[in-house]
Amino acid sequence: MSEPVIIAHGGAWAIPDNLVEAHVNGVREAVATAWRVLEGGGSALDAVEEAVVVMEDDDSFDAGRGSFLNREGKVQLDALLMDGATLRAGGVGCVEHIANPIRAARKVLSESPHIYFVAEGAERFAREHDIPLCPNEDLIIPREVERLRAFQATAAGAQTGLFSPMISHDTVGAVALDRSGNIAAATSTGGTLNKAPGRLGDSSLIGCGCYADNESAAVSTTGWGEPIMKLVLAKWAADRVASGNLPAWVAAEAMNYLKKRVNGHGGIIILSASGRFGLAHNTPRMAWASRTPRELSSGINCVP
Ligand code: GLY
Secondary structure (H helix, E strand, C coil): CCCCEEEEEEEEECCCHHHHHHHHHHHHHHHHHHHHHHHCCCCHHHHHHHHHHHHHHCCCCCCCCCCCCCCCCCCCEEEEEEECCCCCEEEEEEECCCCCHHHHHHHHHHHCCCCEEEHHHHHHHHHHCCCCCCCHHHHCCHHHHHHHHHHHHCHHHHHHCCCCCCCCCCCEEEEEECCCCCEEEEEEECCCCCCCCCCCCCCCCECCCEEECCCCEEEEEEECHHHHHHHCHHHHHHHHHHCCCCHHHHHHHHHHHHHHHHCCCEEEEEEECCCCEEEEECCCEEEEEEECCCCEEEECCCCC
């Protein structure tokens, strides 16, 4: 019997002062929802799914409704979750008509022999499994229309600013440990601002933006996806926990490696099956919250 743990993140970038409260409230709400699942004896997999749904439903974050727009002004979403007990995973990529892609990903994990669906095939799979589809316009909010307009109006910005840590990277994620000793991870994103249609980031790729194995760790990353993909960073981190390193140390090392090797930026949360966890970011801020039976913590730019 294990003591449950949940950690959630809501993006790593230079979160401005006026958005701090919304971000911290969002991750705290995600953790509170997941905690009710874990306290009631629910699985880590259910807990991370519910945590991510809360953040997809919160338009403060780059996930679900309110996500960044691609260069054609559409929302395209990616999500993945993974069960550390069985190594089963489910992911969807480039979906345009699903408000909660993590729900569709969960259906892939639970009800498909496959692991990954993209675009129209993912939407068809979702519909066939009772996930509601919606017009893409329902996922678009005026803030993001204006953000894209301003970005595209600045040609120099489009060339140099897109992957700055000052630009929002509000990908969300969660990792959890349940009473049975199983861990799970989930990550969901709208990707990067002004991305090319069909561009897939790290978030929904196993081992890049998300990974879970009871024999190593549950990991979720956030930040600029392409460098994270090059390093298969979530699996890199899980392997180092499996080698006996503490998650807090691995999280810091992962950020050093990301910066040094590929000049990347972002954040990471890591949880081992023994309940040890760590988080780190090499951006000015990262929104996070955690809960254990003894402690509820949250923050914007410091480790617990
Ligand atoms: N980390 C989110 C993305 O780059 O798509």
